[in-house]
Amino acid sequence: MQTFLQNQYEATILIVDDTPANLEVLATMLKARGYQIRIAPSGRLALQFVARTQPDLILLDISMPDMDGYEVCRRLKEHETWRSIPVIFISALNNTQGKLRSFAAGGVDYITKPFHCAEVEARVETHIKLNLYQRYLEVMIEKKACELAQAQEKVARAEKISIVGVMSAGIAHEINQPLNAIKLISSNLVLSHAEGRKRDISEYVDNMKEISRQADRIKDSIEHLRAFIRNDRKHLHSLNLNAVIGNVLRIVGKQLNSHGIRITLSLQKDLADIWATTTGLETVLINLLINSMHALGTLEPSDRSITVKTYMNRDIILEVMDNGPGIASELRTRIFEPFVSAQNSADNLGLGLAIANNIISSYKGRIELVSGAESRTVFRVIFPVGKEA
Known part of the structure; x- marks a missing residue:
């Protein structure tokens, strides 16, 4: 877990603001903390960047021409792959209505201008860590789900083997009767020949037919077990x-x-x-x-x-x-x-x-x-x- 969180210092942050001075202040501040910084002077360019490379965090200005921060955030949250990227809104306004609208749009936090370095750094670090924790937990949940699925599959196979064992034992009983019949008919034929008793050809034919019928019973039982093992559940x-x-x-x-x-x-x-x-x-x-x-x-x-x-x-x-x-x-x-x-x-x-x-x-x-x-x-x-x- 610690190794995973150490990646916070390599995290990529996208700063979106149409004011160059704001971009410069935030970029300089966060680069000094070891983050990889990318900038976008408009909402459209920000979406184009995210489409190419997903950042770990977005600092998003609310008041921008053409496409404001709320619209950018809405589009991010509509996209299945992008919606997990945390967005911190930036605004010169410090009022409750603006903050509530930011959270409703999908933002995770709200920073006001002018910037206070310690506050910005603390909020960014907090949400980078939270994002990394979330990703770590998702990886662990997926891993545990795979392990559970594998364990359940092994147990299900064991249950299947148990049922096959029941079928096999039953079919073994079922095969014994035709085998005994074949053995009895064959023994009688051999004994008749050894004693020199003459038999009509039709009697031999009837005996061969009965042996064939009993062999078919054995074959059918074995095929039944094979079909059961193959499992034909998909073919209704x-x-x-x-x-x-x-x-x-x-x-x-x-x-x-x-x-x-x-x-x-x-x-x-x-x-x-x-x-x-x-x-x-x-x-x-x-x-x-x-x-x-x-x-x-x-x-x-x-x-x-x-x-x-x-x-x-x-x-x-x-x-x-x-x-x-x-x-x-x-x-x-x-x-x-x-x-x-x-x-x-x-x-x-x-x-x-x-x-x-x-x-x-x-x-x-x-x-x-x-x-x-x-x-x-x-x-x-x-x-x-x-x-x-």
Whole structure:
């Protein structure tokens, strides 16, 4: 910080006045203090100078022909790049109305003629330092914002990896069944050949067809995981919500069952399609299901239950309800904020619901905590209908 402020003695000051004597007095005075001085005898020349090189401070005379100081200051403040340059007005008038008008125009201070060297030097030094402090703080804020964004990105990636882990485990279960089928068919063929049993060619064809079908199931599961990792959130398309729910439960249902959780489905038939992405919807639903799974950890396995429900009014509604202990009242209004979690565990980053909220918002929908106390938690996701939403 000290190194940064030492630059005050190299600061550039633009003095704008149509009176040569005033220019000379101020220039001589401030050069002696180590400032770089530039002069402009009119408002138009001052604006031309600022367009080429931005000074650190402007001393601006109010009473000038053609364009007065108020107009010059107004134009400076209208320009996005120039508006941060501090302007100290200079005037022979020492009245309250003139000072108020100067501050209203965007000036930071007011100096009256004839000049008092000590006063001018003190005011200039003060505003040079304030300007440098402001610039320093802006740099530090930008730096800290970048560091925070990088930290949040790392945590978000960790959350994504966690979800991918859930998907991978589910798909591993899903792949086992077709692999076992392929192994059984192949073993029977090898055994038949070893025992010298003759088989009709059509039987061999049927066995090869079944092996091919089971291999396609494995390929589809792997492609599903690849698509999830690639993240297709930017490519919205028409989707059936019930079909996505069925697909997610096919993948992660075994994990939920392994925790003793009963899944109850209440899905309205003939739902209109929603405009979304498969990856995004699966991310939202997996987050809600995993949150419920964690919440149910305190209950006996025989008591654990999750209900997934869809229905339609003007919108399409998805509800995920569990019979866990609920969410503490102090967390309910903040539950969709980043790093807020109802679960106290080292591996819970508190980003799942924040990510789900962002995804649903990108579909122009919304997600709500309908209830969160007295042994029940219900999350409601509301989707607009169709592509036009």
